[in-house]
Amino acid sequence: MKKVNVLIRILSFVVDYIIVSIPIIFIMMMYFHTSSNETELLFQLLLAVYGTLFMEYMDGCTIGKRIGKIKVVNQDNTKPTLVEYGMRELIKSIYIVPIFGWGLALISMVMMFLKDGLTIHDYIAKTKVKYIWDQVEDEEK
DSSP states (O other): OOOOOHHHHHHHHHHHHHHHHHHHHHIIIIISOOOHHHHHHHHHHHHHHHHHHHHHHTTTOOHHHHHHTEEEEETTSSOOOHHHHHHHHHHHHHTTSTTHHHHHHHHHHHHHTSSSOOOHHHHHHTEEEEEHHHHHHHHHO
């Protein structure tokens, strides 16, 4: 199995971030006139819910991961449970928090360059990211 390119993982996250952030920020601030702190908290929660539900029902992919042709699996190459997806996505939503979260995000990005390519949220949820076509190769074996 080839290690997933760090740039693909980051760009996939950016696509998912944009998909969730633009509608939430627009709706909450323009229509409901919420403060930026309330909007940020709701955004973090909905980003985690989006990632969890999409990965559960789209075979380990969000829209960004589908575009990047990557998916999330357990470290033993099986499908994670809904709780594992949720734990993974909640940890990722912490990365948006200024200072503390940004530090964790930086550590995770550095960890992607290491041999196994696992991040903080991968270690906690016992998951990994792999190319979709690696699954086809695994099934053929």
